[in-house]
Amino acid sequence: MNRTRLLAAAGTATALLLAGATPAPAAPEKPDRATAAAAPSAGNDVFRVSVQRTEGLGVGSFTVRTGPAHPAGAGRDVLFGGGVPGTSFMTVRDLTSGVDYVQSQYLTMPTEIALDSVYWTQSALGTTGFRTHWSTYTDAPGDGKLVLIDQDVVVHGSTVADSSVEVTTTVTGSTEDTFQLQYLWDTAAGTDDGPVLQAGAYNPFAASETREATLSAVDSVALADNEGGPTLTYGLTGTGPARVTPPPTPPQALQFVCWPRAVGAAPGPYQTDPAIDVATTGAGCPGPSGPDSAVRYLFAPAKVGPSGVRASASLFSTTPDPTSITVAPARLGSPALSATLTSRGHGVPGATLTFAAGGRTLCSAVTNPSGVASCGGLTEGLAALLGYSASYAGGGIWAGSTGKR
Template identity: 75%
Template sequence: MNRTGPLCAAAVLLLAVATPAAAAPEPPAQWKTRTHAALAVTPTFGNGVFRVSVQQAQGLGVGSFTVRTGPDHPAGAGRDLLFGGGVPGTSFMTVRDLTTGADYVQGQYLTTSTEIALDDLGPYTEAIGTTGFHTNWYTVLGSGLMEIDQYVTVHGSTVADSSVEVTTTITGTSTDTFQVQYLWDTAAGTDDGPVLQTGAYNPFGATATREVTLSGVDSVALADNDGGPSLSYGLTGTGPARITPPPTPPQSIQFVCWPRAVGAAPGRYRTDPAIDVATTGAGCPGSAGPDSAVQYLFAAAPIGTSGVRASASLFSTAPDPTSVTVAPARLGSPAVSATLTDTRYGRGVPGRTLTFGAGGRTLCTGVTNANGVAACGGLTEGLAALLGYSAAYAGDGIWAASAGKR
């Protein structure tokens, strides 16, 4: 959305009399804590799967945002996918003017004299129905007008088709060359240091726990690792093909330590495979332990009058399907048992609770072992189950609900 007239004239006057100065650096952990605790104006929108909050308070990073699960998400409502507990501030966009060397930063953490807070450019914000939010900034450069528009939009209505699209466009008359970077402070529930996989999430697959730079990948997945996984989600790369509109392929995707990466200029951060961001936090001391993040860097391009589009989507797929196979009852201990299987991978699911019942009442509950087998009960439960019993798994954000009977 273009703004003209007195507003534009005021912006030109502002630039003529003052150049925004960089704030004094402070420890990232302290800044993150302060941002999270701030009483900010944060409109919330989305659908039943994703709820997005966007910052509107000037001085706190207008347009920065965070994402949580909604009431229809299988992992339950109110779980972080990006850090913040519903208060944005640590996931944001930076635009680098490669011609002048200036960095236009959406967040609050300014570390060098070349950085300019986008908050100082008089941002304009507007809701787009109940599923989107638009933020606009513009300024006059030596070579002409630069206008930045960010759109955060929630698409879909089910777990399988919902996504959060973040699109940044740069338009205007400037002939400078620009580059867009996103730094997303990933979380998975209360785990601020989730692990990463490339491609769709596989709960039995190997995970990355250290910094790494990726290129050309279709997508990446994040999941909590404080105990058994309970929440996973995906971030786009060159795909996946089912995401609409399709994402712009990034130049690189970096899995990084948020406190180390937050102050780096676009394209300047170098990942270090010795830095653990998801387990011990060695080399990455977040405010509450390991603190991983995902950083997108998009290809540089001149805007001319055609614009540059950079986007990425936070998406979700349905939990893995499961089955429950019930064994014959025994007049001993354990009396009842069943196996919970991930039918996508043909593997037993560990660490999940099965509820056993017969005759309309619960007999007992058991937790699955490494092979997916849960067992419980003694003689009393065995007698009650002789004529038939059932076992049920309630489901969560990783594995879907299922039940079996005998």
């Protein structure tokens, strides 16, 4: 292990703290997806995870995309990156020595040491994930204490109903120092780098959180895109939910934050500011492509002791809301065919309905804000006089359905 380089960095960090130095946070720049080094991918047909293995880019940092069986379609961001990891990562705080080991290239505080600078290995966990291991010493030369850090990023399940992405960090070693683990997850939803948040299960017709906020003892939270209407949603664990295995570690704090602000903040407690918009206008949170939201986990401090310190959180899939279609009688006029798509008693806007009769498609139309879609003229009306159907294929938010008359 590269003990000499680590101890030199730790000494520099301590000297800066004793001198009362205040670092100037650098403006964070996200990785260039087109030129960033390729990262290995693993998972199932619902979620694919990629984990960084290139030194200098945050070894072990991770990102998540949808797979081919996801109802919102394949290759859509769930954590930012387009398959290139680098902006979602963990920090291991040694509260005894005052050193913060950061799994990222974003070092903005004098206490921070990049985990890239210590000995590390990475291995596959079958075909569904990766384990990254770091070995290092803490404290002064001659009084070194071995610290072992393991991070597992692994996909569980096989269907939309049971798939989840588990991130677990474990600290062990020949030390009884007190450690505190934290995660910063750069949430995304498709091309929207500033998704909105709701506490609990996602309801597409309910109000969402769009500003920085600290949530207390929530079972879970849901994220969804809000640029042109929701098309993709997923959940993040809090104290639950019970369906996620292994059970997550209840966080000391779960916060909805501005990624550029949080990535430059000091490790440890973070003060959210409700005046900062992270998901709509981006006021106070200008990301490279507009609003830039993230979720920040802080776990309770604990001594390593014989069983180590462990923190686990998961991202999980959600089943699309059921829908129903009410078909109106055919008319010999224009529009000849009409149907209403609803969910939870509300009209579903922006969904494409396909009208058919006699085994052939007659026309298709997009639902208006009330969930009504209409199309066709005299020819389609005549073809539908003996009965016709309207179908919605479904997507990441609403499930497919068919109505007949």
